[in-house]
Amino acid sequence: MYSVFFKRPIDLFLSCLLIILLFPIMVIVGLLLAIHNKGNPFFIQKRPGKHGKLFRLIKFKTMVFAVNSHGELLSDRERLKGLGKIIRKSSLDELPQLWNVLVGDMSLIGPRPLLEEYLPLYNAEQSRRHLVRPGITGLAQVNGRNSISWEKKFEFDVFYVNNLSLKLDIEILILTLMKFFRPEGINQKGHTTMPKFKGSR
Template identity: 50%
Template structure:
């Protein structure tokens, strides 16, 4: 634990709570749009590993149609809708995640929470990303988002774990806003989002 960590948590609570209140009208509108275009449920809920690998329920706006083999809706590219693509490219789908920040599941800045099934695929060094709370945005996201490789992402995650401080967090938030405006690195080269992580060479 670093001296900055309690300060970081305080910032998460104050800023996260304020952001939840300020974005409530926008979130209400987005919920109606998702309900009309994608149907129910409006929110996407999925278990993710957090600090120390503890499992929590991540909450976001839903961006994809439910899988349906009879209609050919299986792959992410087939299930993604124009509304969903817009929400992802603008990161508006992340607004409900502020509740995870206020609750303490996540931080505003940190390594992104990935899938539970990835836990046993990490090298010991990569697993260090769970030494801190996962973030709504992070160093890997502002260093290329989904346009960089998994190994490059994990290097950035560990760099953040080792060097986290207020100035770095402020820099990441500012760079995140720039990336959202430019909509850079939303997808990997051949995927709607990012290909599955199958493990690195040990």
């Protein structure tokens, strides 16, 4: 009942409200990143949404464009620094996704939208994560984020799909707010970003 009739209207209302309230912050962050990146402050990439349908996810660009003497892109660690590192740690880079929620590509809460290239790598159970709209935050994000394994992430995603309710969404929202003030689990140990998913073993 909740997922069919109430989740989308709540997403629509809250995304509108948050865009209005956070617009000054988004403008400031956007301007600072435009200077920092010497250009476009946004990162736009196709990601699979509900039922695997592709949409254009929008985030603030936290990594600078930098190449070595051979024209090869530098590592994530070398490209994520200064202002970009601060914005990623505070999760402010996720704010533009409120637009994705507003237009219906995403939900405020749900499994995170991952790379298109992962689609053929999921097993049947993991693919269930695409039965709902992806979210800005989700059960995996409040239970370790990038510090947990891919398999554990997918377990949380499927649990969310199987147990989707208003109560669960409220719990995740509260935990997300708590994590915002105490950032943790942003990276796996020894990695600047989450290592790529290679498929289930």
